[in-house]
Amino acid sequence: xxxxxxxxxxxxxKVLPDVDGIIGLKVNAAGHIAPHLFRKEAPAELDGxxxxxxxxxxxxxRLIQKAHPGAKLGMVVRGCEERGVVEMFKHxxxxxxxxxxxxxxxxREEAEFCRCxxxxxxxxxxxxxxxxxxxxxxxxxxxxxxxxxxxxxYWKEQLVRCIKCYGxxxxxxxxxxxxxxxxxxxxVGTGWLPMPLPPMYHLVRSMHMTxxxxxxxxxxxxxxxxxPMAIQYRxxxxxVKEMFGYETGVSMDEKPPQLLVLAEGEFERTxxxx
Amino acid sequence: xxxxxxxxxxxxxxxxxxxxxQVLDGKIVGVLPDKKHPVSQGSLCxxxxxxxxxIYHEDxxxxxxxxxxxxxxxxxxxxxxxxxxxxxxxxxxxxxxDSIALLASAKATNEENYLFQKFGRAVIGTNNIDHxxxx
Numbered sequence: 001x002x003x004x005x006x007x008x009x010x011x012x013x014k015v016l017p018d019v020d021g022i023i024g025l026k027v028n029a030a031g032h033i034a035p036h037l038f039r040k041e042a043p044a045e046l047d048g049x050x051x052x053x054x055x056x057x058x059x060x061x062r063l064i065q066k067a068h069p070g071a072k073l074g075m076v077v078r079g080c081e082e083r084g085v086v087e088m089f090k091h092x093x094x095x096x097x098x099x100x101x102x103x104x105x106x107x108r109e110e111a112e113f114c115r116c117x118x119x120x121x122x123x124x125x126x127x128x129x130x131x132x133x134x135x136x137x138x139x140x141x142x143x144x145x146x147x148x149x150x151x152x153x154y155w156k157e158q159l160v161r162c163i164k165c166y167g168x169x170x171x172x173x174x175x176x177x178x179x180x181x182x183x184x185x186x187x188v189g190t191g192w193l194p195m196p197l198p199p200m201y202h203l204v205r206s207m208h209m210t211x212x213x214x215x216x217x218x219x220x221x222x223x224x225x226x227x228p229m230a231i232q233y234r235x236x237x238x239x240v241k242e243m244f245g246y247e248t249g250v251s252m253d254e255k256p257p258q259l260l261v262l263a264e265g266e267f268e269r270t271x272x273x274x
Numbered sequence: 275x276x277x278x279x280x281x282x283x284x285x286x287x288x289x290x291x292x293x294x295x296q297v298l299d300g301k302i303v304g305v306l307p308d309k310k311h312p313v314s315q316g317s318l319c320x321x322x323x324x325x326x327x328x329i330y331h332e333d334x335x336x337x338x339x340x341x342x343x344x345x346x347x348x349x350x351x352x353x354x355x356x357x358x359x360x361x362x363x364x365x366x367x368x369x370x371x372d373s374i375a376l377l378a379s380a381k382a383t384n385e386e387n388y389l390f391q392k393f394g395r396a397v398i399g400t401n402n403i404d405h406x407x408x409x
Contacts, residue, residue: 032310034279034294053309068275165320222307224317
């Protein structure tokens with residue numbers, strides 16, 4: 001057994017007696033992996049504990065907590081998943097008071113797959129694996145090397161492939177609004193593919209990901225058209241950091257800028273750097 | 275408290291995408307694409323993403339309906355199949371087997387569609403067989 005998996009199993013076994021269940025990943029008999037709630041009543045299920053490919057488990061926590069608000073749970077989180085639950089907590093989507101986070105540090109290979117700047121946890125008291133530094137994001141860097149005209153052409157080429165499956169929205173743990181602008185005919189027309197205005201769907205989504213995206217890249221992974229939409233979210237995250245000093249997942253207390261009311265006073269209009 | 279994912283094949287078309295049905299306390303609450311599925315490789319179309327929507331839908335038919343005196347009324351499967359077999363037999367006897375056509379479904383499996391065309395050719399005796407994708 002993989003060393004990290006072995007260590008994770010031991011940590012879970014240590015935590016399991018004190019909680020009602022632990023959210024992790026489990027492999028089924030056919031070798032397919034999905035999120036699962038491990039419980040002490042069924043300890044043999046831990047034989048199927050798995051760690052890769054990752055899944056949007058913050059949403060699993062939200063689902064379970066909606067039905068069992070007071071449940072005492074453990075949860076295996078990678079850096080992005082931890083950022084995910086932290087941001088969902090700030091938006092009142094999950095309650096972290098009864099949750100024990102078990103931090104799973106990503107390997108270099110996993111971080112490179114996700115082009116991840118922060119493949120490590122920051123809040124989990126229990127951790128498994130050695131944290132590594134973030135890795136470069138050659139896709140976003142490649143985009144930044146383009147001229148303005150090239151960027152426009154690039155997005156036109158990418159976005160026209162969208163089949164409007166809503167997968168990026170559905171899979172996103174940070175997409176939890178009861179009313180979704182992407183289902184509003186005013187912004188996103190229905191009945192045609194490609195969409196009458198292909199960029200609209202993705203631009204609306206980018207706006208709504210502002211100060212919310214935790215860079216888990218689940219959206220890109222589920223996209224049947226291989227649209228590298230995380231480029232947009234990552235550049236906007238850079239803007240948010242520059243303009244508001246806010247980074248998702250860093251602090252449990254700091255409110256995201258869209259939940260703050262700005263104090264009255266003089267504000268300098270800086271314009272967007274990109 | 276129980277949460278698990280059950281692997282299944284999308285029922286909407288013949289592509290055969292794989293996804294998990296998220297099951298919370300015995301109730302299906304959502305769909306998750308299967309990242310290791312050889313066909314869909316972690317992606318789904320809008321139909322697959324909503325494949326769980328009909329399961330508990332109030333409009334879902336849970337038993338066959340037979341039109342009696344202009345009104346659709348619930349019936350047992352035995353009654354429904356009996357009626358269909360009788361009427362098909364009558365139509366075939368009166369107008370010949372080529373008065374009947376069969377429309378197969380991309381929502382059914384290969385095996386079901388095979389049986390369906392076999393039923394058309396060997397039991398009814400017609401080659402009038404087509405499928406919904408050409409509608």
